[in-house]
Amino acid sequence: MAIAVRNLTKYYGSEKAINSISFDVKSGEILGFLGPNGAGKTTTMKIITCYMPPTSGSVEVEGFNIETQSLEVRKRIGYLPELNPLYFDMTVTEYLEYIGRLHRLDSAMLRSRMKEMMETCGLGSVRYKDIGELSKGFRQRVGLAQAMIHDPEVLILDEPTSGLDPNQIIEIRNLIRQLGRAKTVVLSTHILSEVQATCDRVIIINEGVIVADGTLEQLQHQFQGAESISLEIKLPESSQLNPLTDITPKLQAIPLVEGVEYNGAEKNIHRFIVRSGMGNDVRESIFKCVVQEGWTLLEMSRRITSLEEVFHKLTKQEQ
């Protein structure tokens, strides 16, 4: 187990930032830490990286305790803090060298790692520039390079793509995917597509507690609840049928259908949403029913709950 978090609790004064959370991260996994702003993602990451201790609970990274073996933990972690703080008055080379030396790389190792990081993170063209002169995308790459300079087992990235433009986001995501092949990565984000694009597993955290933990498929499956099918049915021009009193009951009568919702019409095209129990595919029966009645089926699609919906369901404030 690369990271083992047990009953982690953190208070800021009297305010509870995280409340007894526990989870494991397996070696080689890319874990997405998802939650609205202020949910406790950053706090958890600051504790894992030994920036501050928890109020109670424990964390082990590669078998080392964050409080009693803090130096051993910090040696094995590469950390990109939120907002990617950097020394603007240093050049890229000076900065990477500084961080490498703090990790006690000897000169030969430092040289080869710096070369590798310049290549992997595409920093060759800006190596002698002051970090303050770089664009946000380049700064982010410098932040990733410094986190990776000592070839750590574990990478902790706090909102690695925040503030970047869409092209840069794709670039950084590819970089993380590429780096993540050989590493354990924990990245936090409040952007759902980020998780979909990069992570093997998701933990959703809200108001300091974990509300969901699993692979994307598992989460979608778990929170789907029911299958829903949206339909567009075209009636003949001459038809005088009332959708609510004539069509809905027909659909309702199909075996296994649990609910039918009328969703408006455009001329003689009527839209419905049909719900059935989880795992009950009623598409065939619907098709047959529509044909039997002499209507035309223009569209039929099965809706799968998106991660957005799962996220929204789990993190909306209870009123």
Next chain:
Amino acid sequence: METARTSFLDFSNVWTICQKELRSYFNSAVAYVVMVVFLVIVGWVYTSSLFLLNVASLRVFFEWVPSIFLFVVPALTMRLMAEEKKAGTIELLTTKPVEDWEIVLGKFLAAWLLLVIALIPTLIYYITVALLGSVDHGAVIGGYLGLILMAAVYVGIGLFASTLTDNQIVAFIIGFLIMALLYWFDKILIFVPGFLTSIVEFLGIDYHFSSIARGVIDTRDIIYFLSLLGFSLYLSVVMLERRKW
């Protein structure tokens, strides 16, 4: 990657941090400004005493440097921690495999070394005086030793002030006030009740400096400087650890 620490007395992290801070002093021209200001003021003070009073002595020089330190040192130390806090790089630094005391010591060394470097050109005055007349070499050695110790204490205090805030101006003011208080202690003796005078006098930094600058190296003075330095560095480490409270 195995990068084990070889022994307890391993100062390579301290040196790495010190080098980085020194480089940023020289990159940002702060170092040159400080050195020039220092040399110009000291040079003016020295030459005016040489030509106006017609004395070839370093006495005036050693009298003036401590009060120049009062302004120069807080200007040097104000950014050491405050800037890292403001920029958030403190989080970067403290999550590297580096102890808090190594950070404090590295930063202390950088500012102190810069002051020692800034003192080196003033040896020209010593050489001129030595060429012009007879010099009490013991007093000069004592004077420089005193300045170096005083610089260490002031840098310690300035560094501590910088750990208190993320605002460099505030760090400057706090550092300046503490240093000024120490400096003025033995100059306010007339306002102090009789039974307290010797205590207040002993607390004043100038009292110990003057004693060393006379060429008398007394262990009590050395202990005074070292304990103040140790105390200020200790408090800096405590303040840096405050993020964990």
